[in-house]
Amino acid sequence: MVTEVRPPRRDEMAAYYRTLPFANGLPHWEPADAAWHGGPEPWPAQRPPASAEQLEKLAAADTADDSFHPIAVFVDGRCVGGSAAISFEVTVPGGRSAKMAGVTATGVIATHRRRGHLRRMMQAMFAAALERGEPLAMLSASEGSIYGRFGFSPATYRTRWELTRHEAALLPAEPDSGSLELIDAVQARKAWPRVHAGVRARRVGELSPPPRHWEGLSDEAVGTDGPLRFLVHRDRHGDVDGIANFRLPWSATRDRAGTLVVQALEATNPVAYRALWGLLIDFDLTRTVVAPGRPRDEPLRWMLTNPRAMRITRETDNLWARLLDVPRALAQRSYHTPGELTFSITDDRICPANNGTWRVTADDSAVTCVATDEPADLTITLPALSSLYLGGMSADHLAYAGHITQHTDGATGRLTRMFRTDPEPHNSFGF
Ligand SMILES: CC(=O)SCCNC(=O)CCNC(=O)[C@H](O)C(C)(C)COP(=O)(O)OP(=O)(O)OC[C@H]1O[C@@H](n2cnc3c(N)ncnc32)[C@H](O)[C@@H]1OP(=O)(O)O
Secondary structure, three states, X not given: OOEEEEOOOHHHHHHHHOOOHHHHOOOOOOOHHHHHHOOOOOOOOOOOOOOHHHHHHHHHHHXXXXXXXXXXXXEOOEEEEEEEEEEEEXXXXXXXXXXXXXXXXXXXXXXXXXXXXXHHHHHHHHHHHHHOOOOEEEEOOOOOOOOHHHOOEEOOEEEEEEEEHHHOOEOOOOOOOXXXXXXXXXXXXXXXXXXXXXXXXXXXXXXXXXOOHHHHOOOOEOXXXXXXXXXXXXXXXXXXXXXXXEEOOXXXXXXXXXXXXXXXXXXXXXXXXXXXXXXXXXXXXXXXXXXXXXXXXXXXXXXXXXXXHEEEEEEEEOOEEEEOOHHHHHHHOOOOOOEEEEEEEOOOOOOHHHOEEEEEEEOOOOEEEEEOOOOOOEEEOHHHHHHHOOXXXXXXXXXXXXXXXXXXXXXXXXXXXXXXXXXXOOOOOOO
C-alpha cells in the first residue's frame, strides 16, 4: 500500500472535492438557519451531492486563486482525504496584519478514517505555511474534540442575540448629520470592501477578505429566507461609513413571523453603527431582531435604554488559533502594557522548533521575542499560548485549568496585562 500526501493536480480536483462532506450532500454540522439565523425552517434542506459541472466550476476558480493551497491523501493512487489552507491576513493586537494559514474543507472518507491521514495533511499544511512565511494557522472546528491535539485552541468567540422590538429603544444621542439609504446588491458589493477595510484596520481578529468574497451578495430570495436587503449609512459628506445586510424571512407560523435577521453589520464609527441599529431594531411590521455571529461584547447593549432587551441566545467558539512559529508570531503583535516575560514551551510535537524558553520584551517602540537560557517565569502549553495570542482569553483561567504553570510570583498577572486586548478580538466572517 502506497500513501502519498501532496497537493492534488488539476485533473484530480474533482476526486479531491468528493472526499469533502459538502460535495457528497452530507449534512452541514451546524444547522445554520435554525440555530444561528433564526430562520423559519427547523433544519436547512439537505443538499444533493455536487454535480460534475459544479465541481469543475469550483476547480477552475480554486486553481486560479493563488491564496488557495489544497492538500490531499492518496492511497494506491486513490484520493481518500483532502483539506486546504487559505492564505489570509489577520489583524493582531496593535493593528498590524499577520500572515495566517486558514485551514478549511477537511475530510477523510469514512472507510479510511482514524489511520492518521488528517495528521499527515496537517503536518504537510503546517510545513507549507511556514515556507510561505505564515507564522500562525487558524480554523473553525466542526467538532471541538478534534483540533486540540494539533495545537489549535479557541481564540475568538461569537454570539447570536435576540431583541424584542417593543422592549428596545436607543438612549438619546447627538443628532446624526449623516443619512441612511437602502441600496441594491450591485451597490453593496462596492460599499462592503471600503467599510470592511476601515473596520479590519482597527479590529483584532478580523480577516482579509478572500478573492470574490463580496461577489456572492445578491438581491435574490433564497428559499423562505426572503431576499437579502442592504442598508448603508453615509456621513455628512455622503461617504458610506456603515453597512448592514438583513433579511425578513417568510414564516407560516405566527410566533416566527415578523423576525428581522441582521446577517452582517459593520460601521467605521459609533454614529454610523448607532444609526444602522436604530432603524433595524425599530423596523415596521417586525417584532423580533435576530443577530447571529456577533461579538460577545456588542457595544449596542450600552446604547439601549434597557440593556437587558438584548438576550444572548447562543455562544460558541469561532476561530481556533495555532502558532506555527512562536517567536515570529509574538514579535508581530504589540502588548497592552510594556514588560518582559520569559516562558517555556515543551509540548509542541508537530512544530518542535517552538519548544524551548523564550523571552518576549515589549516597550512602547519595539517588541522582540528571542530564545534564552534564563530560567522561565512560567511554562505554558502551545495551545494555551495560541488562545492568548489575539488577546481575548483569560490567562488566569488558563492557569486555573492547568495550562500555565507559574515559576515566578506575579508572572501570570504580567502575562494577563501584556497579552490582553480590549475590545475582544472578533472576526465578522469565517472560511
Ligand atoms: C477545519 C475543518 O475543515 S472542520 C471539518 C472537519 N471535517 C469533518 O468533520 C468531516 C467528517 N470527519 C472526517 O472526515 C474525519 O473524521 C476527520 C477529517 C475529522 C479526521 O480524519 P482522520 O484521518 O480520521 O484523522 P486522524 O486519523 O489523522 O486522527 C488524528 C487524531 O485525531 C483523532 N480524531 C480524528 N477525528 C476525530 C473526531 N471526529 N473526534 C475525536 N477525535 C478525532 C484521532 O482519534 C487521532 O487521535 P490520536 O492522535 O490520539 O491517535
